[in-house]
Amino acid sequence: MTDIAATDPLPKPKRDLAPILLPIALALVTIPLIGSPSTWLTLTAASLAMGMMIFIMASGLTLVFGLMDVLNFGHGAFIAVGAYVATLVLAPFAASVQADSLWVNLAVLAPAALLSMAVSGALGLVVERVLILPVYGQHLKQILMTTGGLIVAEQTMYALWGPQIIPMPLPTSLRGSFIFGDVAIAKYRVLAMLIGLAVFIAIQLVLNRTKLGLLIRAGVENREMVEALGYRIRRLFLGVFMTGSALAGLGGVMWALYREQVHASMSDELTVLIFVVVIIGGLGSIGGCFIGAILVAMVANYGGFLVPKLALVSNILLMVAILMWRPRGLYAVTSR
């Protein structure tokens, strides 16, 4: 028996590094396959930017599942709502969007993004109260309810904004690329990477360094125990749900700017992508979701460059491969 003195530090959980190394390894392996280093750098930057945007959209979904065991099949609706709300701001101020000054551009973009987040967050409140509250603990009904919510939300967007694709041009100062030698990295991708990284760090700080985060993590581990200690976990969950919806709205704005268009069906296409990311990451894990999003984006970008035909099913192949390796995803958080 080994003695443990009272002054010894608490035993730390083992760090699981393999999933973190996976995207790095994938990136290194593709260097010789792609050949030209400048193409490789451009592709890597593109995957990181795309991965960050997907992460922003998926983070809410995985947290909500981890905390309350609720899978929201209508999560994609928040993305589309966010994008549509942004057009409401950006369209009347088209002149400022076209202006060739970063600060003028950001002065329109930032309020647009904030308004999108506010509206999707508020919508999240309504959805949680109306659709999800009555069916806690019943998976089948949750899936049915949220799918119904998705139908209604999509159709309402069609009714309000019409079935046509709405163009959403990038602000002038975010067009073009930074050129380093023969490497070109689009300016908007750099912005997307910065925002994504900021969101990831913010979530990690809140989860790991605040009392709120402690409660959320405790709730993911054992809901009943947190309730027994006297915390209102329902209210905590409502907060997480609204934050997740707001993040989905932010991701929607960013994705719409990336594609430079808005359409109600964008939620369908992204829902599948987000599900793949959340499954790969391990339901409920933020870190896993982050790595999963980057992996999915890398496979899409490298795959699209190397074997264009394969890109169609690359997500599924990636998911199958990861689940063969770890059946519960990269980081299994919940015991469910």
Added chain:
Amino acid sequence: MMILSGDPPRSRVLTLLLVVIILALAATPFLFPGAKALNVAAKICVFAALVASYDLLLGYTGSVSFAHTMFYGIGSYAIAIALYGMGPNWGAVATGIVVGLPLAALLALAIGLFSLRVAAIFFAMITLAVASAFQVLASQLSWLTGGEDGRSFQLPELLRPGTVLISKNLFGFEINGRILTFYLVFAVSALMILALLRVVNSPFGRVLQAIRENRFRAEALGFRTVFHLTYANCLAALVAASAGILNALWLRYAGPDTSLSFSIMLDILLMVVIGGMGTIYGAIIGATIFILAQNYLQSLMGVASKAASEAGLPLLPGLLHPDRWLLWLGLLFIASVYFFPTGVVGRLRNSGGDKSTGASH
């Protein structure tokens, strides 16, 4: 009662409704003249079978699959590609069936073994991902599937509208190849629904229900739940693929919009829930209500939308536009999951008569 596998409708109103629906469907070629009525009737038959097979999954095992249209599409495309490539003969029909059905079953087996080991929620997400990949694949492999345009083809001689089997002067009705095709669709759909009724009332079906109610307990009783769930998944896929074959034969066409799109998956979900999960009969009721609404309610909404826009009301014309009928159906869907989760059939069974067996869950 042998033919119903000892599982009668158990409600007078329901029995009456079913009899009326089935008689009306059977007599459609004679009662309601015109191509539209026949089309609607054929679609109801195909979807009743398709929805019943989905009910085997959703209602009896409690697992939500979003890949059901994939199997439906495999059936449709198999017969379409065979008839398109080999010309309109019975050999091509047989080839389509021999290739399509095992393909669907194998894919269902693979998905089932891969994802049914874990929670129901995993299965739902994985089927969604696989189905969307399949949809992209079908629209991209245009040399095989015709891409977004799909494949149109000709039917064998006997089933063509031009083939007159019994001329008009005998009964006052002309029996041609089209009507023969309709009865083929009707008969095969009816057979499949009866077969599903047989499956769910067998000991195997009881185990499925046990798994739905409490998987852990079913496992503890010694049933291999993964085997049962996968088997049910394969059976449902087979019936769905057969329904796809019927649909392609009736439309003489297979394309992404008629057989693979996600909106068909939502339609199926709506039909199961509105009709009543876990009843099989609900499929017939749900399909009938939904498809009648789809075909006739839309024109009604058009009238209402016009009236609203003439009255100068804001927003309402947009919400009542015929293309937005899914919005109202979505609201109905949420309301029915919330207020009467057992659907029309469950409601009818609980309101009248046999309380002892009706209120099982």
